[in-house]
């Protein structure tokens with residue numbers, strides 16, 4: 337190791353530890369489920385997974401992956417535009433287009449790369465991107481890759497968005513970007529209001545629906561939830577959260593998708609999914625489409641969990657979706673709550689700066705369709721015990 341680099345790394349890590357911002361990686365010894373083995377400790381209630389519907393370990397999804405390995409092999413063999421696109425990749429994109437009621441879709445390796453792929457590819461130096469201040473890190477990075485001017489508007493604040501639209505009137509084209517569901521607070525972007533402003537100021541709209549996919553609008557996302565899907569130019573969905581597998585996709589017009597196949601750099605220069613990933617995703621979408629009870633159970637469980645926390649005196653913030661933060665504030669207290677809960681058999685991870693602002697630390701809990709009432713009741717008993725010890729309630 338070069339000594340300059342070595343000293344720099346050591347001091348960066350030491351600073352994180354002093355500021356209670358250092359997070360050791362947690363290791364599971366079981367599949368993602370409602371109760372898991374973590375760091376060797378069995379029967380831990382898992383309240384941190386994005387596996388909203390339990391599809392990550394569903395027998396039909398696993399079977400589809402196994403059969404695809406037998407039929408197609410383990411890897412795609414090349415980047416997709418060279419010779420890495422198999423029939424199963426195309427079948428997935430057609431299924432997604434039908435599911436989302438759009439002309440076409442393009443699947444990327446992840447939601448993160450979908451953002452890195454689409455944002456710089458559809459904007460130029462004489463354009464402007466107008467972006468919510470709490471948008472996901474992958475949107476921020478996608479915007480950084482673009483040559484367009486950028487304006488950040490206050491979180492879900494339509495007056496601030498309108499001001500940004502006024503200030504960018506010289507741009508050749510404008511793109512408003514928002515999360516559909518905000519991943520750290522669980523609130524929903526006011527898409528009908530955003531559509532009205534975009535119409536008035538002649539701007540395009542992109543919605544990153546990573547946490548709306550499989551959760552809102554019968555699984556079809558936030559735009560469907562509000563009935564404005566025809567008015568959203570670019571929708572991003574993830575296949576890594578509620579869909580339970582891996583990937584991200586862009587849904588929109590045929591010309592949008594056509595252009596991305598020619599210019600989106602993660603599509604051009606990084607190998608696509610193994611065929612088993614595409615096949616497992618198709619199976620997961622089948623399950624989501626044919627079994628409404630999955631999303632219904634998710635929402636019922638989320639209501640039960642939130643009501644339980646509120647009854648104990650915890651503050652779930654402004655969430656309107658299953659994402660349920662438990663607001664703490666201080667980073668050290670949030671980490672202490674996480675540790676105390678783990679000792680009581682509950683995995684609920686602290687979210688601290690830079691994922692959220694300093695002083696807005698929280699435990700983020702993710703109730704899912706897989707959890708039973710007993711899972712929630714046991715977890716609530718742990719929250720009550722540790723919350724009292726730390727004087728949070």
Ligand SMILES: *Cc1c(COP(=O)(O)O)cnc(C)c1O
Pocket residue numbers: 446447448449472474475515519544545546547574575576577582583584
């Ligand atoms: C999780 C998330 C992503 C990234 O999705 P992956 O498929 O995990 O890469 C992108 N955008 C938002 C809003 C997210 O919450």
